[in-house]
Amino acid sequence: MNYKYFLSTNVNFAVSKQEICVIFSIFVITFIVRFYDLGEVALNNDEAIYAGQAASLANFSEYQEQFSIFRAHPLLLQFMMSISFYFFGINEFTARIVPMLLSCSIIVISYFIAKFLYNQRTAIISSIILSLLPYHISISKQALVDVSMSFFFVLSLLLIILYYRKNSLFLLYGIGISTGLCFLSKETGIISLVISIVSLILIDKKIKFKNIIVLTLSFAVVTSPYWVSFLTLEEARKSLLEYTDWQSTRPANHGNLYYINIISSEILGYVLSSLLVIAYLQILVNKRNWKFSNVILPFFWIIIPLFFYQMISVKGYHFLFSITPFLVIFAISFLSSNWINRISRNEILLIAIIPLTLISNNYIINEYFLFISHTPVLGSESLFHMRDAAMWIKENTPENSTILTLYTHMSNIIKFYAQRDSIAIQSNNNPSYQKIENLDIQILAKKINYIVYEKIQIDNGKFLENKATDLENYVKKYDGIPVYVNYQNSPNVENNKFVSIPAIIIYEFSR
Numbered sequence: 001m002n003y004k005y006f007l008s009t010n011v012n013f014a015v016s017k018q019e020i021c022v023i024f025s026i027f028v029i030t031f032i033v034r035f036y037d038l039g040e041v042a043l044n045n046d047e048a049i050y051a052g053q054a055a056s057l058a059n060f061s062e063y064q065e066q067f068s069i070f071r072a073h074p075l076l077l078q079f080m081m082s083i084s085f086y087f088f089g090i091n092e093f094t095a096r097i098v099p100m101l102l103s104c105s106i107i108v109i110s111y112f113i114a115k116f117l118y119n120q121r122t123a124i125i126s127s128i129i130l131s132l133l134p135y136h137i138s139i140s141k142q143a144l145v146d147v148s149m150s151f152f153f154v155l156s157l158l159l160i161i162l163y164y165r166k167n168s169l170f171l172l173y174g175i176g177i178s179t180g181l182c183f184l185s186k187e188t189g190i191i192s193l194v195i196s197i198v199s200l201i202l203i204d205k206k207i208k209f210k211n212i213i214v215l216t217l218s219f220a221v222v223t224s225p226y227w228v229s230f231l232t233l234e235e236a237r238k239s240l241l242e243y244t245d246w247q248s249t250r251p252a253n254h255g256n257l258y259y260i261n262i263i264s265s266e267i268l269g270y271v272l273s274s275l276l277v278i279a280y281l282q283i284l285v286n287k288r289n290w291k292f293s294n295v296i297l298p299f300f301w302i303i304i305p306l307f308f309y310q311m312i313s314v315k316g317y318h319f320l321f322s323i324t325p326f327l328v329i330f331a332i333s334f335l336s337s338n339w340i341n342r343i344s345r346n347e348i349l350l351i352a353i354i355p356l357t358l359i360s361n362n363y364i365i366n367e368y369f370l371f372i373s374h375t376p377v378l379g380s381e382s383l384f385h386m387r388d389a390a391m392w393i394k395e396n397t398p399e400n401s402t403i404l405t406l407y408t409h410m411s412n413i414i415k416f417y418a419q420r421d422s423i424a425i426q427s428n429n430n431p432s433y434q435k436i437e438n439l440d441i442q443i444l445a446k447k448i449n450y451i452v453y454e455k456i457q458i459d460n461g462k463f464l465e466n467k468a469t470d471l472e473n474y475v476k477k478y479d480g481i482p483v484y485v486n487y488q489n490s491p492n493v494e495n496n497k498f499v500s501i502p503a504i505i506i507y508e509f510s511r
Helices: 003-007 017-035 045-057 076-088 092-117 120-132 134-140 145-165 169-185 187-204 209-222 224-232 234-249 258-267 270-285 292-311 319-336 338-342 346-358 362-369 384-396 408-418 439-444 455-460 462-477
Strands: 402-407 421-426 450-453 481-492 497-508
Touching: 017 092, 017 120, 017 134, 045 076, 045 092, 045 408, 076 092, 076 145, 076 169, 092 120, 092 134, 092 145, 092 292, 092 319, 120 134, 120 319, 120 346, 134 145, 134 319, 134 362, 145 169, 145 187, 145 292, 145 319, 169 187, 169 209, 169 224, 187 209, 187 292, 209 224, 258 270, 258 292, 258 319, 258 362, 270 319, 270 346, 292 319, 384 408, 384 450, 384 481, 384 497, 402 408, 402 455, 402 462, 408 421, 421 462, 450 462, 455 462, 455 497
Parallel strands: 402 421, 402 450
Antiparallel strands: 450 497, 481 497
């Protein structure tokens, strides 16, 4: 195969045999890096919740007691995971296999988006970068609703691009179905419907109510199970109203520059972020050359979601997963410029872009160049300490035990791995968690049997320090006996060695 084929600047909607080989090779690379050690790492907080819901849907009674089916988000991913659980059992691997396969498919869809918007060169290089991007790999290997939402989000844009090429009623139905499934993955996926309608108006150059009605009705039919459950089931309606009220009143958890910081340092890295800025500056300079297909359309599918997430007070590390493919493609879009072809030996530049972008993010720089351990975002970490502690609880405590934890993350891990009732002293008024009226009475009445003190959480969440002090006071006040300690290695700056410090301590109250 001629290597110049990979650097082609042609825009062609047809798919050749050579291109099928290229796409398959990229898919294999994507699959291998995401499949490796897929089930080795413990579930994190959000994964435990979604896996618990999936297990409840699959009719595993021990999980139905701990995890309500109706919580913060719709249940599309949980439903797909429940099928995996039903046939292959409940474990970390079967929880993550569906999101992992969806994330691999995102790379293939992104390839065609880049090809149809720009050219084959841009498609190949952006897809390879995306398949090996540390941020994308990390989120892809987690059982998160953001992964399924992202799959249908990028699929919606691909269908929009195809509709721009050939106005087809069939594609309108497809766009409506895709945006509906995006919403059923996560309620914020409704933004895909809004952007799709805006895109249709721009494509048609006027408001065609017939097209918008077809799109909206397709969306409504696909999402009807969600609305029917809301209208007919008291539990679903109560859950939605409580979560809406809670989410709308939650205080901001990050500053206004949070997303800008993680895009440059974590998601894209410094090289790719610089290329993204250059791409936008090039657009501003060449206003006369603006084209709807490769400028305005991707611009809307990046800016509108970014603005939407910015306006929400609670910001999340994984929220931008859905627009990461678009950010990468737009950053690499300069490869479609004519001036690239005038550079002598430009293939060296094109090939060098891949390793340069992959090593320029904080994770790689800190871990492999500065030898600084990566500090995970609170709640996104998969900590074996928590799983080990939960498994100890399952094997060494009575089934009717109730455990008090510092934070809801540990509480969810215990519910999933140990199937024990667990409440958290710090729950942020989340309606899913039991409200603690009077801890002293609960302990004296022996309704709380154990305290789990997860010291490992405090370094990543300073807001837990006051509650940690309260937990320590309860241990001292009621003579809690340490029955389990899990240690972690921590670097000692003075002698440049590692020392073992308690990560998780479990205390028992006398029965």
